[in-house]
Amino acid sequence: MIAALYVVPTPLGNLGDLTRRAEDVLCSVPWVACEDTRHSAPLLKQLGARAKTLPAHQHNEHEAAARIVDKLRAGEAVALVSDAGTPGISDPGARIVAAVRAAGCKVVPLPGACAATTALSAAGLADEHFLFHGFLPSKAGQRRQALAELAGHACALVFYEAPHRVLDTVADMAAVFGERTLVVARELTKLFENIDSLPLTVAVDWFQADPNRQRGEFVLIVSGAPPGDAGGEGERILRLLLDEGLGTKQAAKLAAAISGEAKNALYERALALKS
Ligand code: SAM
Numbered sequence: 467m468i469a470a471l472y473v474v475p476t477p478l479g480n481l482g483d484l485t486r487r488a489e490d491v492l493c494s495v496p497w498v499a500c501e502d503t504r505h506s507a508p509l510l511k512q513l514g515a516r517a518k519t520l521p522a523h524q525h526n527e528h529e530a531a532a533r534i535v536d537k538l539r540a541g542e543a544v545a546l547v548s549d550a551g552t553p554g555i556s557d558p559g560a561r562i563v564a565a566v567r568a569a570g571c572k573v574v575p576l577p578g579a580c581a582a583t584t585a586l587s588a589a590g591l592a593d594e595h596f597l598f599h600g601f602l603p604s605k606a607g608q609r610r611q612a613l614a615e616l617a618g619h620a621c622a623l624v625f626y627e628a629p630h631r632v633l634d635t636v637a638d639m640a641a642v643f644g645e646r647t648l649v650v651a652r653e654l655t656k657l658f659e660n661i662d663s664l665p666l667t668v669a670v671d672w673f674q675a676d677p678n679r680q681r682g683e684f685v686l687i688v689s690g691a692p693p694g695d696a697g698g699e700g701e702r703i704l705r706l707l708l709d710e711g712l713g714t715k716q717a718a719k720l721a722a723a724i725s726g727e728a729k730n731a732l733y734e735r736a737l738a739l740k741s
Contacts, residue, residue, distance in 0.1 A: 467494045469538050471566045472545045473559065475552040475578025476509060478683075479656035483579045489513055491545050491576065497537055499530060501548040501558055509547075522546060524558045531565035538571040552580040556600040556626050582624050585651035585685035588661050593690045595621035602627070602635060609635065611741075613642040614734035618701070621690040632684055636669045639688060642731045647689040653682040700727035704736055714740055 472491045477483040492498060493515045499522035500506040510517065522530035534544050546553050546562060553559030563573050582598050597619055602609045616623055627635050636648065648666040653659045658681075664672055666688060673679050700721050707717035714736040721736075722729035 467491075467543045468572065469541045469543050470572035470574045471534060471538065471563065472543065473553050473563065473573065473575045474545045474547050475576060475580060476506070476547050476550060478550050478579050478581055478584065478654055481509075481512070483655060484509075484513075485576065485578050488576050488578055492517065492547075495543040495545045497534075497542060497544040499534055499544055499546045499562070501553070505549045506547055517545070522558060522562055527558055527561040528565075531562045534562060535566060535569040535571060538566065538569070550579070550581075552578060555580055555582065555598075579655075581626065581651075581654055581683070581685050584654050585649065585661070585687060586622070586624065588651065589622065589649040589687045590663065591622050591647065591649065591687065591689050593620075593622040595690070596624055596687075597621050598624045600624075600626050604631065606634065606638065610638050610642060610730075610734045611737055613638055614731070614738040617642055617731075617735055617738075618691055620692070623688045623690065625686045625688075627684045627686055629680055629682060629684065632680055632686070633670065633673050636666075636673060636686070639686070640666050640669055641728055642734055643688055643691075644727065644731065646691075649685075649687040650679075651685040651687070652679070654685070656682070658682060700725035700732050701735055704732050705739065708736060708739060 472495065474488045474491055492510060493513055495517050498510060498517045498519050500519050501523050503519040503521055520533060537544050546559055548557035548559060554563060566573055586596060602612050602625060643666055646666045648664055648669050650662045703724050704717055704721040707720055714733060718729055718733035718736045721732045
């Protein structure tokens, strides 16, 4: 095995999803850099891997990168794993990969489990393109602004969300995006895996109808803005009013009154357009 940083995806839930190549790498390298060494230890033990582990989490990526580069320069191979799925995808790893490459060392990515692509493969949306956003801001105002900035994209929008925030996030999505399709991919590859497709406008009621629907891990996919419709009639009016020099509040109020669309959503959109 050549001295390189091997970026190794690990299962989202079902251990059968570890690829044969990933197993080979984890069992061959002398070092495994882990987002959480305690979390990855059972998997390494189960594989019979004898590698030593070193921590490589969000708060020590800089030091971890330096240690990894030292090992690579000494001719040792290192694998990088996160708690689940692909490192660097809403997980630590990007800075380590950048530092390793900047040091002139080799990075070898392995294909494998990723919640976003797993959900997309079963979403069944007609959109030809998708935009991966990952986690939205936890603060409501920032979240709505981030959503408003995405509202005009004519591609499926892919989000990660935690169970305690899923209801608020879906409510904000409905307010900002209006009539779209929402795909809820919950607990992928696990015992209670569920993939549901529903109109975004009824999504809050749907989540509230059964508390189990708010449990577990989520990928939320929203269908894109209809082609040629960068946000609909409300947004078209909003843009005209902003171009005429109206303030965001007044423009949103008038655009809502004329189009019949939600004032809050148009206000968030106005803020995004201004910025
Ligand atoms: N690196 C991972 C990947 O490749 O998908 C993502 C890590 S991110 C910290 C964790 C988020 O991914 C969760 O909050 C959830 O949104 C999503 N996720 C992870 N496992 C999942 C699963 N089994 N089902 C649905 N979503 C999942």
